[in-house]
Amino acid sequence: MAIINHFDKRSGNTYVYESISYWDKEKQQPRSNRTLIGKIDKETGKVVPTDGRGKKRNQVASDIKSKQGPVPIESVKRRFCGATYLFDEISDKLGITTDLKSCFPDTYKQILSVAYYMILEDHSPLSRFERWDDIHKHPYGKNISSQRSSELFASITEEQKNKYFSFQGRRHAEDEYWAYDTTSISSYSEVLKQAQYGKNKEDDRLPQINLALVFGEKSGLPFYYRKLAGNIPDVKTVQNLLCDLSTLGFDKVKLVMDRGFYSEANINALLKEHLKFIVATKVSLSIVRVELDKIYDELATFPNLNEQYDVYSQTVTTEWDYVQERPYKGDVLRDKRRVYIHLYYNIDKSAEDQRNFDRKLLTCKRELLSGQRIKEHESFYKKYFEVKETPKRGIQVEVKQDAINQAKRYYGYFAFLSNEKMDSITALELYRNKDVIEKAFGNLKERLNMRRTLVSSEKSLDGKLFTAFVGLEILSYIKLHMQQKKLFSDYTLQSFLDKLDVIECFENPGYELRIGEVLEKQKKLYEAMDVLPPA
Structure with a gap:
């Protein structure tokens, strides 16, 4: 349906028609039915009903904007x-x-x-x-x-914004996992209260704000974000996220997060709300290390090899020491909750970890022998080296082989913690789907020009x-x-968008919008997007 203006030279009036296009099967060509709505008042520019057969209700005629369809074309344009x-x-x-x-x-x-x-x-x-x-x-x-x-x-x-997030969130798959992560956005502005110096993930030496983003893994689409102060670590954001999602009406969600979000408090908060989760963890955690040691000798064996992902994997069931403080009762609830630990071993990762570790050992040994110690490396020196110094023999450095062997024992291993029953490969696939959020951060910063912001106020930044x-x-x-x-x-x-961006349209008063030539390659690109080509 379209709204068309037609200037009548005989009367000097501009009449407004409602045009509905259809396909004439007999003549095998597009046709249209036009119905007179009214004419445009020369003084006010508004549509007034006519006294003829095309007279419409006053409400429709007096407010053409209330009708669906394009705004009447007022000037000649080619765009x-x-x-x-x-x-x-x-x-x-x-x-x-x-x-x-x-x-x-x-x-x-x-x-x-x-x-x-x-x-x-x-x-x-x-x-x-x-x-x-x-x-x-x-x-x-x-x-x-x-x-x-x-x-x-x-x-x-x-x-x-919250109303919009709520609407969009309800359009996502109900049973999908939602990936959650944060990124930093640098700012040149000196008026932003939340722009703080923090751990910049891209080593940009500017104050920053952090942006938390939630993505649907099945839909591949974002539906919620939150702006944070630049000095807030990831681990501190989870419990506020849960409150935000609850406020938006999402009480039963499934979250996938990397190990920067792991903490006992966050796991307890997720369990308290009966929410499903998959969280990456360090292998050094006691709950993980105990279970890994139990199956250490059998994990990296042929029956546990997955060819597609080139990993050995196994899932074990264990218990989480759940703790919930109850201020309203003045006590602390302690309980056992069933959780699953998904354990993995990758040979290539093990070799890379060992190579990097050996290079760091060589670098630190040279620093000790030269007497040019680095403050940030002191804990590493103490853990892996025995240093002796005598007036006659000078500085002597020996490695602590037992400590080195213990460190290398767990190279190549990684783990996830979840509270929903699934096999280790399903958990791995769900976690790897989180890559969609990393790509989204790239789109936000590069394609949408949000890597560094310069705005005049907090409100302007929020809206942008x-x-x-x-x-x-x-x-x-x-x-x-x-x-x-x-x-x-x-x-x-870029080339995909450029391929479509060259298609033109032509606008003339009194006529419907006309689309220029659309090539077969362009039609196929629209179809790949599940979109009908323009006609």
């Missing part, structure tokens, strides 16, 4: 639309447009347009949006200046992050389908 058409279709398919419209009824089109711009113009500042607007068709359809984009970002509230998150949802869908259809053998993400 690129192939990539933004794809984004429109993906946004509709994922419910992004519907959910944004529910949460941001006045600004959802601007949010979509800026998100599209961030995807296609990955390294360009928002000050260049006007140039992009001139040559691209997009939801808002008008320029968004730097000042207007700042106002847009500042208008996005926490309540609106949310808009980038919307872009990340669309990007994640595209990359997931490119991977599934093996398109990365022929295209990069």
